[in-house]
Amino acid sequence: MTADNTRRAHQLHPVQFSRLPKRGVMLGLSLAQFLTLAIGLLAFTTAVYLGGGILFGLTSPIWLTSVALAFLPVGGRKLIEWVPIAGRWVWRSVGGQLRFRADLVTPRPAGTLALPGDAAALREWIDPETGAAMIQDPHAQTLTAVVGITHPAFVLLDSGEQERRVAGWGRVLATVCRSGRIARVQISERTVPSSGSGLAEWWARHGVNDDSWPAVTYQELIERAGPAGERHATTISLALDVRAAARQIRAAGGGMKGAADVLRQEMTTFTAALRAADLMPTGWLTPGEVAVALRSAYDPAAAPALERHGDIGQSLATAGPVAVAESWDRLHTDSAHHAVLWIAEWPRSQVFPGFLSPLLLTSGIQRTFTLICTPVRADLAARDIRRKKVGLLSDAAQRAKIGQIEDAARTAEYNDVVQQESDLTAGHGVLRYTGLVAVSAPKIDELDAAIAAIEQAAVQAACETRRLVGQQAQAFAAAALPLCRPV
Template identity: 50%
Template sequence: MTDTTTNPMTVRFGRLPRRGLLLGLSASRVLCLCVAVLVFVPSIFLGSSTGAGLSAPLWGSLIALAFVRWHGRPAVEAMPTAGHFAVRKMLGQTKYRARPSAPRPGGTLALPGDAAALRFLIDEDTGTAMLHDPHAQTLTAVALVRHPAYVLLSNDEQARRVHGWGRALASLAASGTGCRLQVLEVSLPDAGRGITGWWDLNGVKQPGQWAVQQYESLMRTAAPAASTHRTLIALSLDLRGARAHIKQAGRGLRGAAAFLRQEMTSLEAGLRAADLSLATWFNEPELAATLRESFEPGFQGRDDLHQSLADAGPVAMDEEWDHVRHDTAYSAVLWINEWPRVAAPAYFLHSLVFQPGIRKTISLTIQPIPADAAMRDIRKAKVEYATEAAQKAKIGAIADLSDAAERDDVIERERALIRGHADVKFTGLVSVTAPSVDELEAAVAEIARAAIQCGCETRRLYGQQARAFVSASLPLARKVS
């Protein structure tokens, strides 16, 4: 008898690269240690132990800055972020207020921070609302995607769809136009009316019937944990990388829009290969309602055909060190700094996505890398690891297993690239929203626990919550650093 079952597809992510300038230390940490040595050596030669003791506060502080960790990072690496936040707070740049008396120029979005430079245009052929960033030189379109329950599919079907999604990313990387993708999974808690409403209207309720009692008991249990899920994909075109293609399509923003339409068609074909249904490319009212709902959770204007991108931003927004307040809610953004390093199924984020009762947005920004650029990066990484190993052997330092694991991850990337897979850079962010600060802290703790169950580690971002919120909650496909 033949066993027709197949093992489920598993994935494993490499460690976050921690290469440094010298022995794994970053340039700022090496600089701190060098200055500490330059202070300590002359003081001990000139003043013996007394001079070293008098200068100890200086060189000791520099050593502490290099090795003491603050919010999960060496203090010297966190200082630029803290200083930048302090300067912005002193200048009043952490507060945003809409000014109805001073309308913005036509065609611009009323968004806070550096997103205020975004402009929009409506594609004449398709009616799609496209967002233009004049500073980053990008043009972005947003789509709504529908898909069946992946977990309920067979192993073979899951593998086929994962392969189809991989081919879609590979085609973007092969184009060499620098297209960037952002996938957003938005979870909105609801009252469960979608579960109970149909039963209230159409159910045949016979008193005392066992099936009716069990079904109603199930609804009472499931309704409080009900959530509405929506998946969005933002496709961003790099106008610099696609300059030659844009010139052939007609130059300027008109040519860029024409070429972006071609990339949209290509992406839609790739999604079909993965059995993902692209429902629609957002027009102006749909995109405006999506942006407005991110800032005001109670907003219910999605069906209003008069929504405009010109007033889709928040009315007020205040950035704090570890969270941001916008209109009627508070939000905090977590960075997924480590992904599963053991074999995990392709649906390993299931616990995080379906964490009940929490309003959240999971954002995955994907930057496909052309094969030649990826190979150059791999060669550079291999040389750096070899150089670092030689330095450690020269001074007698003990090699860490983590160094060998990172080197093996680079070699595995090279093997995958040779086999025809695409190399990508990706960043995962989770935006958590709640009505109050106390509820926000409780929700962030639950999300952190859910991420651990998925094999991931999260880190709360400090001093850059406003920018992180715009990148994580809005479908803008912005570059995340």
């Protein structure tokens, strides 16, 4: 290998994300827009064939409303796209589902988690071999385990080491895709208030407490700085698709025991892939550790105490919130207000792998960044890519027939599909990504300031964020809880 080739091999290569597909069923119209316009067109043509005149006035509310719903934008969406969100919100409001209060008298059913909403059906299963907590979702038919991860600061590594680690992480994701039994993978990086226990333990082991002025001053600094600091915790959740692994589960004995055996096999493979990528697993989380993570998400003020006293808050039966109040664009739990942002657009231009540094390294804000990866089977991915290609080409042909000019956005979307097909042919996996950021603060004005800071950091990372509305409770469960919940 020549010196020039060696230099190129150690260079950090930029990457580019695929654009969010915006192709509709016909001429760029979504299915909801198409059906809405069809209703309006039906009313209009009926009035024409029946003689017009006064019938135009009688039917005008129908076709004018259809046109307004299909084309009038509000908040970055067409009006028709707000209809299901607002309808579900009204339905939940009438049904009293926006508020949750823990029942302190009636005990929870054994093995269930004390969580609000549709997460109340989640159940726990303790793996007898590893001691890990496995969370069963009977509705989504998944079984989830969570592993803690330690890693060096990526931004402090040289470009060659960064490129090597990026390639290693790509092999980890390829392993997940090849399995065919993984429903979702959730990577969560959260900031939690530090209890100061780490500094205190270091001083207890290495410090010399001889009542001298330097020792007293240093001990006072540790006592003041510890609770005011923050630390970053990273977890990866692995959700087994029980339906896809039905044959293997039956071969392992069936039931929860068989599902746990199959998930344990996936855990072993995944752990080996993580170590090969120089990501050090700290162990699969036990029920007590999962309980602390859930309690800290809903009650951030209790997180330092839970960390200092490792013998409290270790029960999943009491790890949920005491009270939850959901509003249109935020969520209020025990000791904090929360809001969830959706990463609506990833960088459109080429960026280097550390592009999220402004967002992840923002200090003084309690937030959880979650990346939900949904692997797609190779045959399904190939079929979907072919369908997208045919749809894009047919749309281009229709636009050419009516004389509509082809724009750069549609050309770029077609190029993205071609690139995905090339990557799939080369043996890479296809994953669908969903990025969420859950922001927490003790007061509403502090929450608004934190959201503004996160949005500015996202701009620096070349990402576009949108605040979710009408679904904050469900989005918070997906973003802040390491349970591989769908949005």
